Amino acid sequence: MDPLSPASWSLSESAGVFALCALTITVLGIWITRVVDQLADRTGLGEAVAGAVLLGASTSAGGAVLSVTAAWKGHPELAVSNALGGIAVQTLFLVVADLAYRRANLEHAAASVPNMLQNALLITLLGLILLTPKLPDVSLWGIHPVTPILLGLYIYGIHLVRGARLYPMWKPSVTRETREDTPDEISAMPSLPRLWITFLLLLIGLGFAGWVLAPTANNIAVKTGLSQTAVGVLLTAVSTSIPELVTSIAAVRRGALTLAVGGIIGGNAFDTLFTAASDIAYRPGSIYHTMTADVILWVSLTLVMSSILMMGLIRRQEQGPGSIGWESVTIMVLYFLGVLLLLADMNG
Numbered sequence: 324m325d326p327l328s329p330a331s332w333s334l335s336e337s338a339g340v341f342a343l344c345a346l347t348i349t350v351l352g353i354w355i356t357r358v359v360d361q362l363a364d365r366t367g368l369g370e371a372v373a374g375a376v377l378l379g380a381s382t383s384a385g386g387a388v389l390s391v392t393a394a395w396k397g398h399p400e401l402a403v404s405n406a407l408g409g410i411a412v413q414t415l416f417l418v419v420a421d422l423a424y425r426r427a428n429l430e431h432a433a434a435s436v437p438n439m440l441q442n443a444l445l446i447t448l449l450g451l452i453l454l455t456p457k458l459p460d461v462s463l464w465g466i467h468p469v470t471p472i473l474l475g476l477y478i479y480g481i482h483l484v485r486g487a488r489l490y491p492m493w494k495p496s497v498t499r500e501t502r503e504d505t506p507d508e509i510s511a512m513p514s515l516p517r518l519w520i521t522f523l524l525l526l527i528g529l530g531f532a533g534w535v536l537a538p539t540a541n542n543i544a545v546k547t548g549l550s551q552t553a554v555g556v557l558l559t560a561v562s563t564s565i566p567e568l569v570t571s572i573a574a575v576r577r578g579a580l581t582l583a584v585g586g587i588i589g590g591n592a593f594d595t596l597f598t599a600a601s602d603i604a605y606r607p608g609s610i611y612h613t614m615t616a617d618v619i620l621w622v623s624l625t626l627v628m629s630s631i632l633m634m635g636l637i638r639r640q641e642q643g644p645g646s647i648g649w650e651s652v653t654i655m656v657l658y659f660l661g662v663l664l665l666l667a668d669m670n671g
Contacts, residue, residue: 332539332542333546334547337539337542337546338543340535341536341540341543341558344385344532344535344539345565347528348385348529348532349565349569351525351528351529351532352529352567353569353573354525355378355381355522355525355570356569356573356582357573358525359377359522359570359582359586360373360582361513361518362515362518362522363377363582365512365515366515373582373585376593377522378570378582378586378589378590380593381522381526381529383409383567383594383597384526384529385532385536386405386409386559386560386564386594386597387594387596387597388530388531388534389402389405389534389536389540389559390402390403390405390406390598390600390601391597391600391601391604392534392538393405393540393601394602394604394605394610395604395606396538397607399601399610399613400550400552401540401544401554401555401559402555402601402605402610403555403598403613403614403618404553404554404560404617404618404621405540405555405559405560405597406594406595406597406598407449407452407595407597407598407621407622407625408555408557408559408621409560409564409597410449410591410594410595410625410629411556411621411624411628412561412658413564413587413591413594414587414591414628414629414658415628415654415655415658416564416567416571416587417584417587417651417654418652418655419568419571419572420568420571420572420574420575420583420584421648421651423572423575423576435488435581435584435585436488436491436493437484437485437487437488437581437585438581438584438588438636439633439636440480440483440484440487441588442629442632442633442636444476444477444480444481444484444592445591445592445595446626446629446633448476448477448592448595449595449622449625449626449629451469451472451473451476452469452473452595452598452611452622453623455467455469455609455611455612456611456619458611460609460612461609462608462609465603465605465607465608466602467608467610467612469599470602470603471599473595474596474599477592477596480592484589540554540555540558540559543558550617552617552618552665553617553666556617556621556662556665557665567586567587567590570583570586571584571586571587574586591629598611620664621665624658624660624661627657628654628657628658631653631657632650634650635648635650635651638650
């Protein structure tokens with residue numbers, strides 16, 4: 324048997340490769356945060372849009388490759404659970420970033436119309452994914468009609484987010500703890516071509532790590548007897564979401580609070596496209612109709628978590644328990660409740 328094939332690896336070897344990939348994703352994720360923050364200022368996109376498109380896409384590269392590869396190889400459960408489980412854990416990571424910012428609640432300090440609009444886009448995309456398994460199981464060239472709709476909605480949503488930044492119809496009240504998106508000194512930054520080249524190289528590195536992670540995760544599922552949903556939600560979704568945790572905390576440390584929140588929420592909206600891309604890669608038919616009850620439960624839970632985050636962004640509680648708001652506490656409780664339900668279902 325080929326020693327380079329993950330199927331020939333022992334559980335310990337698979338775990339070692341898994342950990343190495345997760346470490347690679349972490350290191351590249353820290354590096355790419357600085358690059359995207361500088362690109363936001365250099366290009367004039369602003370932190371919210373750059374966080375949604377550039378940071379969201381780049382930190383999601385590993386997860387995107389993993390989901391598409393899993394779908395192509397006939398593992399739709401792993402593909403979908405990784406894509407949608409990642410959104411839940413990244414929403415939880417926003418609570419961790421909130422804890423890292425000690426002055427006030429992150430939802431208060433980073434309040435912006437683009438971030439709220441991105442969250443509304445995320446809720447819309449998740450709702451559409453949750454609806455699709457109840458629609459007729461039809462496909463054209465193996466692609467369900469909802470897939471191009473998801474892609475079109477995302478593009479239109481990003482257009483609205485950019486418009487909300489350039490021509491806002493209303494603004495949140497500015498308080499002493501509000502941190503607005505103000506560009507840094509551009510003269511001290513690398514040139515724009517150099518920033519783009521660095522960004523693309525880091526993007527390729529993150530994608531390669533996700534490509535290696537896919538068969539490794541499936542091998543762990545086989546050798547441990549865990550379901551692919553459990554591996555997708557508890558292992559691959561967490562490991563491929565590490566860049567979001569690292570980049571959000573790094574952005575908070577840099578004072579780029581809008582980038583921190585925009586990177587998480589925008590990355591979550593981008594992650595819904597994993598499902599669309601996986602549907603294209605999954606040749607037997609509609610991947611939405613392979614969604615298990617556990618996956619549907621997780622999407623529903625993520626939808627509730629995202630709605631509560633929206634309430635926090637609108638309410639803007641300045642201080643709460645331990646410097647985080649009650650919305651963040653609720654999101655944390657909901658996530659771990661979902662993990663307990665998933666584990667209970669496995670044991671049952």
